[in-house]
Amino acid sequence: MHIVVVDPSRVALKVISSVLASRGHIVSCFTDSQHALDFVSTHEEVNGLITSLEVLPISGLELCWSARLLAQAHRSLYIIAMSSMRNSRKLSEALDSGADDFISKPPIPEELHARLRAAERLTFMHNELIKLAETDPLTGLFNRRALFERLQHSIGKQPCLAHVSFIMFDIDHFKSINDRYGHDVGDLALKAAAQESVQDGLIVGRLGGEEFGILCPRMDRMGAYRLADDLRLRMADLQIRAAQVGEIRLTCSFGVSEWKEGESIDALVKRADLALYQAKSAGRNRVVLM
Template sequence: MHIALVDSSRVVLKIITDQLEPRGHTVSTFTDSAAALAYVTETASVRVLITSLEVRPISGLELCWSARLLADAKRPLYIITMSSAQNARNLAEALDSGADDFIEKPPGAESLHARLRAAERLTSMQEELIRLAETDPLTGLLNRRAFFARAQAAADKVGPHGRMSAILADIDHFKRINDTHGHDVGDTVLQAAAKILGSEGIVGRLGGEEFAIVLPHKSLEEGEAHARRLRVLAADLRVRAARAPVRMTCSFGVSDWSEGATLEGMLKRADIALYEAKSSGRDRVVSAATDLILARAG
């Protein structure tokens, strides 16, 4: 596991690191608790935070509180606090501040490893629960709620002056596929489409046969090119069925991020472009910024 270790003493850091690294753990050490918090915040691979209560510039209890907020934001993280003065008050304060466990400093090797085994079991279960809560069970893509959460986080990171494009995709004549070949084949078609569409970006199934893709740091032109590649891949796909292979095509609407835009506004423009793609013949890509304007002018 990746462990962030925080203590004001480099001697303590070395003692504990020497206990952990031979067991295969990756250890990142910090004497500065603010730097540790910034690192844990930015490094999703960290699964365990071990911190002394006697750290600066933010206290060990404050570090526990802040780290617990990261875990509450759907991220597996196990927090162990340490203190050379082990007493009931320290234990209660640490647990009330969001710690999962408390250990005397410096910890004995067997006691520390036993706690890390417990941490590995718990974070693995948390990770699986998060995956189940965020995943569409049929396609394995993000479900609607998780997609919007990830896309909004990406939009916040891009900022008002950054680049981002969005694609909405819809399987053409999907009801006909279901009615003709049955829902089992329809499910296979959805899974095949998801495998193609999920190749890049933040990808989710919004419901039924509609999918959404957000491409952070990609321009409108790059989004259009990606949608065109996906259209060709979908059109070339054949899904096995009892009577004959099923041919699938998809329609695409593309939009981009602009200053003052919102995620909902960007996806709405892509949705309007998708409607134009479907109403003008299907199996095509329509851009909200160019093709749609030309279509309306005509």
């Protein structure tokens, strides 16, 4: 686990860090609770937080609450509150503030390790549930709901002058592939197109059937157009090999739109969808910008 530890005492941090590191955990230590919260919010690989309740400038209870809000449903984060004053009131306050567990300070090493083993089991199961809820089972991409949630999140956190573009594409004449070669080959085509579309910095999802969406944060409309055209050429070069059939080829059509300040998600996606429709109507295997 990657664990953030927060305590006002550097000595306590050193001791706890040593205990955790001895079992292979990655540890990031903070005496300032606001700095710790900022670190957790910007480092999504962090999946554990151990915080003393006696921290500043925000209290340990506030830190638990804020970290829990950060995690929400899309991120697994196990939170352990820690205090030298162990009583039922402190315990209930910590749990009500979003902590998953409560330990005495200084923690007993074997007890801490046992609690973290339980945390690892729970975070693993939570991650598996997230994956099931957000992933298209055939392609491994985000499903429609998860993609749109990330689109909403991306637009919501952008400054007014930042760029966000959206690409929608589908496989040309996909029904003919299914009808001629069978659904197994159609599935191979979908998986090949999905794999080809995944690139660093992009968020890709399957919208349904043979239709896909690509969220391009910090990219303007012309950048998204060039990206879509490059992807169009690479799709046409794909060589999909299927047993009993041999090699099949495919092409894709693309619609591109850029978010306008004040525009809704539905309007952004609708423009990309209309652009895709125009690309199909104009002969397919092309990119239209709208």
